[in-house]
Amino acid sequence: MLVFIGLGLHGEGISLRGLREAREADDVYAELYTSMLPKLRLDELEQTIGKPIKVVDRETIEQHPNEILQAAKAGKVVFLVPGDPMVATTHVDLRLRATKAGIETKIIHAASIASAAAGLSGLQSYKFGRTATVPFPDNPSQVPYETLVENRERGLHTLLLLDIRAKEGRAMLASEAIEIMLGLEKKLQKNAFTSDTLVVVVARAGSDDAIVKADKVGRLQKLDFGSPPHVLIVPGKLHFVEVEALRVFAGAPEDAIG
Amino acid sequence: MLVFIGLGLHGEGISLRGLREAREADDVYAELYTSMLPKLRLDELEQTIGKPIKVVDRETIEQHPNEILQAAKAGKVVFLVPGDPMVATTHVDLRLRATKAGIETKIIHAASIASAAAGLSGLQSYKFGRTATVPFPDNPSQVPYETLVENRERGLHTLLLLDIRAKEGRAMLASEAIEIMLGLEKKLQKNAFTSDTLVVVVARAGSDDAIVKADKVGRLQKLDFGSPPHVLIVPGKLHFVEVEALRVFAGAPEDAIG
Numbered sequence: 001m002l003v004f005i006g007l008g009l010h011g012e013g014i015s016l017r018g019l020r021e022a023r024e025a026d027d028v029y030a031e032l033y034t035s036m037l038p039k040l041r042l043d044e045l046e047q048t049i050g051k052p053i054k055v056v057d058r059e060t061i062e063q064h065p066n067e068i069l070q071a072a073k074a075g076k077v078v079f080l081v082p083g084d085p086m087v088a089t090t091h092v093d094l095r096l097r098a099t100k101a102g103i104e105t106k107i108i109h110a111a112s113i114a115s116a117a118a119g120l121s122g123l124q125s126y127k128f129g130r131t132a133t134v135p136f137p138d139n140p141s142q143v144p145y146e147t148l149v150e151n152r153e154r155g156l157h158t159l160l161l162l163d164i165r166a167k168e169g170r171a172m173l174a175s176e177a178i179e180i181m182l183g184l185e186k187k188l189q190k191n192a193f194t195s196d197t198l199v200v201v202v203a204r205a206g207s208d209d210a211i212v213k214a215d216k217v218g219r220l221q222k223l224d225f226g227s228p229p230h231v232l233i234v235p236g237k238l239h240f241v242e243v244e245a246l247r248v249f250a251g252a253p254e255d256a257i258g
Numbered sequence: 259m260l261v262f263i264g265l266g267l268h269g270e271g272i273s274l275r276g277l278r279e280a281r282e283a284d285d286v287y288a289e290l291y292t293s294m295l296p297k298l299r300l301d302e303l304e305q306t307i308g309k310p311i312k313v314v315d316r317e318t319i320e321q322h323p324n325e326i327l328q329a330a331k332a333g334k335v336v337f338l339v340p341g342d343p344m345v346a347t348t349h350v351d352l353r354l355r356a357t358k359a360g361i362e363t364k365i366i367h368a369a370s371i372a373s374a375a376a377g378l379s380g381l382q383s384y385k386f387g388r389t390a391t392v393p394f395p396d397n398p399s400q401v402p403y404e405t406l407v408e409n410r411e412r413g414l415h416t417l418l419l420l421d422i423r424a425k426e427g428r429a430m431l432a433s434e435a436i437e438i439m440l441g442l443e444k445k446l447q448k449n450a451f452t453s454d455t456l457v458v459v460v461a462r463a464g465s466d467d468a469i470v471k472a473d474k475v476g477r478l479q480k481l482d483f484g485s486p487p488h489v490l491i492v493p494g495k496l497h498f499v500e501v502e503a504l505r506v507f508a509g510a511p512e513d514a515i516g
């Protein structure tokens with residue numbers, strides 16, 4: 001059996017059920033390349049679970065998953081994954097391979113950034129349109145800007161996730177993402193992301209030192225939000241309770257939400 | 259201090275961090291009216307936390323929140339909430355009241371149905387458009403149908419949550435929701451939800467007896483998915499890996515995905 005267990009957004013984000021399953025497992029693997037878990041202490045988690053955790057990289061999972069699949073055929077294998085397990089395509093692939101090899105699979109859910117970022121900002125989750133990721137400039141894409149334009153036309157909020165390169169130890173910061181989005185604005189000119197646009201930065205969602213700040217892009221760009229992960233939310237049409245929430249929870253100044 | 263802690267989708271869905279905060283609290287409240295937690299055993303949770311849990315109803319939270327707010331002024335109060343805490347508007351209101359009363363607030367995230375349902379179906383979460391709720395027929399709304407139409411036009415998947423009335427012990431079943439959506443189709447005729455439309459039913463997401471089934475509406479309507487909660491997903495444009503996932507994880511027959 002192969003059990004995918006979400007680690008949520010925090011070093012202690014695994015659920016009680018996830019912990020129980022991990023304690024019963026014969027082997028415990030983990031990947032830390034699809035997302036960042038700033039407060040995760042692997043040694044502490046190993047102690048809590050009571051067994052060693054084998055950390056695997058993307059190449060192992062995508063090109064040489066046989067070690068894990070063999071172990072899951074012979075016994076109970078747990079695969080620990082940041083956030084909620086199936087958000088990353090790479091894990092859907094692994095689950096497909098396992099099921100086709102006759103291995104039973106199970107998913108233990110945990111917090112995901114989409115729901116958490118919406119909640120922290122006070123914006124209503126059912127008013128979010130499609131989510132997009134802002135890739136690093138050496139792999140440019142218009143998708144995040146086009147997604148934003150589409151969502152705005154319908155009055156919806158847009159969550160922009162920021163790229164991560166675990167191997168290089170790089171995670172995009174809010175200021176970099178803003179620069180990339182302003183560059184796309186300059187190119188595509190739909191007036192969707194200018195220095196006057198209201199944006200919310202959420203840094204380290206799920207941690208005790210999380211920051212949530214709403215302001216005009218031009219001002220946010222100059223601020224330091226500390227270590228990653230960061231995400232951006234570009235609000236669409238705001239309900240008055242959402243305006244109030246941005247003021248109270250995200251320190252939005254009057255001239256940004258007016 | 260007022261700490262909102264998500265209970266996730268399962269009786270053991272609280273995170274280790276949530277458990278730690280609850281153990282440190284002076285008072286522990288819980289609401290069970292915004293969502294259903296089929297496997298939640300309150301007595302077991304009280305034992306795990308080590309203190310009694312006061313269950314409050316919607317009226318208390320929305321009209322008489324003073325007991326909680328007073329307690330949160332005097333000490334550390336934990337408020338346990340199904341799913342991820344801020345998805346329900348009612349909790350954003352309570353957090354606003356608390357902050358305005360000078361009370362520090364904190365959110366401990368957990369799994370939410372949006373991310374879980376997408377993950378269980380194998381559909382990619384970034385390809386979901388706006389989410390909508392199907393209300394009971396005595397409180398009719400065209401919003402779920404209109405949301406579906408909008409999402410489909412953009413090729414996006416649509417998650418439809420089903421109404422719940424905790425006080426009456428009622429939660430809408432997939433078959434009822436399908437009937438309501440077929441009724442809206444008959445009225446609005448955009449060809450978005452007919453008996454030939456491919457739909458995924460997810461029942462009891464997060465539980466060991468979760469069911470995920472993809473088929474044409476006409477066939478799903480006749481099936482019994484057991485006790486609630488149920489949700490529907492209406493897929494938009496499918497990537498070939500998603501087609502494969504619906505086949506393997508959701509038993510989609512060829513004539514439904516072809």
